[in-house]
Amino acid sequence: MLDPDKAKEIILEHTPVQAPQDVALETSLGLVVHEDIKATCAVPAFDNSAMDGYAVKLEDLENASQDSPIALHKLDYIPAGSRQEQKLQSGQCFQIATGAEIPPGANAVVMKENVTVEESKVWFTKPPKPQEHIRFQGEDIEEGEIIISSGEVIGPGQISLLAAFGYANVLVKSPPRITIITTGSELVDVGEALEPGKIRDSNSYTLAALLREENCFCDRVGIVKDDPDLLLETLKARIDTDFLLISGGVSVGEHDFVKGTLKELGVEEIFWKVNIKPGKPLFFGKNETTLVFGMPGNPASSYVVFEEFVRPSIRKAMGHSNVEKNLINATLEEPVKQRANRRQYLRAQLRKEDNQYLVKPMPFQGSHSLRSLAGANALIIVPANSEALPTGSSVSVRSLTTI
Numbered sequence: 277m278l279d280p281d282k283a284k285e286i287i288l289e290h291t292p293v294q295a296p297q298d299v300a301l302e303t304s305l306g307l308v309v310h311e312d313i314k315a316t317c318a319v320p321a322f323d324n325s326a327m328d329g330y331a332v333k334l335e336d337l338e339n340a341s342q343d344s345p346i347a348l349h350k351l352d353y354i355p356a357g358s359r360q361e362q363k364l365q366s367g368q369c370f371q372i373a374t375g376a377e378i379p380p381g382a383n384a385v386v387m388k389e390n391v392t393v394e395e396s397k398v399w400f401t402k403p404p405k406p407q408e409h410i411r412f413q414g415e416d417i418e419e420g421e422i423i424i425s426s427g428e429v430i431g432p433g434q435i436s437l438l439a440a441f442g443y444a445n446v447l448v449k450s451p452p453r454i455t456i457i458t459t460g461s462e463l464v465d466v467g468e469a470l471e472p473g474k475i476r477d478s479n480s481y482t483l484a485a486l487l488r489e490e491n492c493f494c495d496r497v498g499i500v501k502d503d504p505d506l507l508l509e510t511l512k513a514r515i516d517t518d519f520l521l522i523s524g525g526v527s528v529g530e531h532d533f534v535k536g537t538l539k540e541l542g543v544e545e546i547f548w549k550v551n552i553k554p555g556k557p558l559f560f561g562k563n564e565t566t567l568v569f570g571m572p573g574n575p576a577s578s579y580v581v582f583e584e585f586v587r588p589s590i591r592k593a594m595g596h597s598n599v600e601k602n603l604i605n606a607t608l609e610e611p612v613k614q615r616a617n618r619r620q621y622l623r624a625q626l627r628k629e630d631n632q633y634l635v636k637p638m639p640f641q642g643s644h645s646l647r648s649l650a651g652a653n654a655l656i657i658v659p660a661n662s663e664a665l666p667t668g669s670s671v672s673v674r675s676l677t678t679i
Contacts, residue, residue, distance in 0.1 A: 306491025
C-alpha cells in the first residue's frame with residue numbers, strides 16, 4: 277500500500293492548473309484571481325466629508341471658545357453626489373453631507389452636533405483640528421495600485437473592491453467540471469422508500485456539499501447498479517470531465533467493477549490502495565482530460581478521502597496557494613486507545629479554550645457511521661504504528677471548520 281503523503285504528492289503532480297476564464301462578478305465568489313488587478317481610480321476619488329456638518333476655513337475659528345463663540349454665515353447645503361463650485365470665503369461656511377465633496381477653500385469639517393444654528397448664522401465654540409473630518413483623495417487606494425493579487429481568493433471583501441472599481445467581469449482560474457457517480461445495487465435515492473437490504477445514498481449528497489465549500493458545482497449523476505454493462509455505459513458518457521468522483525465499487529468484492537471498467541475506457545491506473553484508515557481502497561487514475569478518484573463507499577471513508585486527497589487536488593486545479601485545510605496542534609481530552617498499522621483519521625470534536633486547542637475523538641469510529649460525521653469538526657491524525665495515546669497527548673488535527 278502507498279504511503280499517504282506519497283499518494284498526495286503523486287495526485288498533486290498529476291493535477292494541472294485550470295486555464296483562465298472571464299466570469300461575471302456575481303459568480304466569482306471563491307474563485308482564484310488569474311492576474312493582478314489594479315485600481316482604475318483613486319479611493320476616495322475626491323476629498324470628501326467624513327461627517328454631516330459644516331465645511332469651514334480653519335483660520336476663521338482659531339479663537340472660538342465657549343466664552344467667545346464665533347458665528348459664520350451659512351451658505352448652501354452640499355448633498356452627497358453634488359459638487360459646489362463656489363469658493364468658500366472668510367466668514368462663511370457650507371453645510372455638508374457625509375460623502376459630499378469638500379468645497380474649494382474649506383480645510384476642515386465641524387460635526388453638526390457641535391454647532392448652534394440661528395437662521396443663516398452658525399455658531400462655533402471651539403476650533404477644529406486641521407483637516408478634521410476630511411477624507412482625502414487616494415488616502416485609501418491610489419490609482420494604479422494593485423488591489424487584488426494574482427492567486428488571491430475572491431471573498432466578499434474582494435467583490436466589494438471589484439465592484440467599486442467597475443470590474444463587472446474578472447479573470448479567474450476556471451472552476452473545474454466535476455462529475456459524481458455512486459455505485460451499488462443496495463442504494464436507493466433519498467426520496468425512495470427503503471426495502472429490506474437497501475440503504476439511501478448519502479455519499480453523492482455529501483460530496484456535492486463538500487464541493488460547494490470550494491465554490492465548485494457538479495453533475496451528480498446518481499446511482500449506478502452493480503451491473504458491468506450499465507457501469508460501462510454510464511462512465512463512457514461521463515468520462516469527458518475534469519474530475520470524476522466515483523463512490524463505491526473500488527474494493528475487492530465480487531461486484532466491485534469500477535477499476536476494470538475504467539481500464540476498459542482507457543483510464544490509466546496511477547495507484548490503488550493507500551495506507552490509511554478509513555479509506556484504504558482509494559483509486560487514482562487519469563486519461564488525457566480527466567482525473568479519476570475511485571472512493572470507498574462507506575461514508576466516513578469517502579469523507580476522509582475527499583478531505584485528504586480530493587480537496588487538495590481540486591484546490592490546486594483552481595489555483596489556490598494553500599491546497600489543504602489547516603493542520604492544528606491540539607491536546608487530547610480523551611485517550612486514543614486503539615493502535616493500528618495504518619495512519620488513522622479519527623473524527624473528532626475540536627475546541628479552543630484559553631488560547632489552547634483541545635480535541636476528543638468521537639465515541640464511535642465505524643467507517644459507516646453517519647452520526648460521527650455530523651458531530652465532527654476535525655480529524656485527529658494518528659501516525660501509522662503509533663501506540664495508544666493517553667489524555668494530554670499532543671496530536672496533529674485537520675480542522676474541518678473555522679473555530
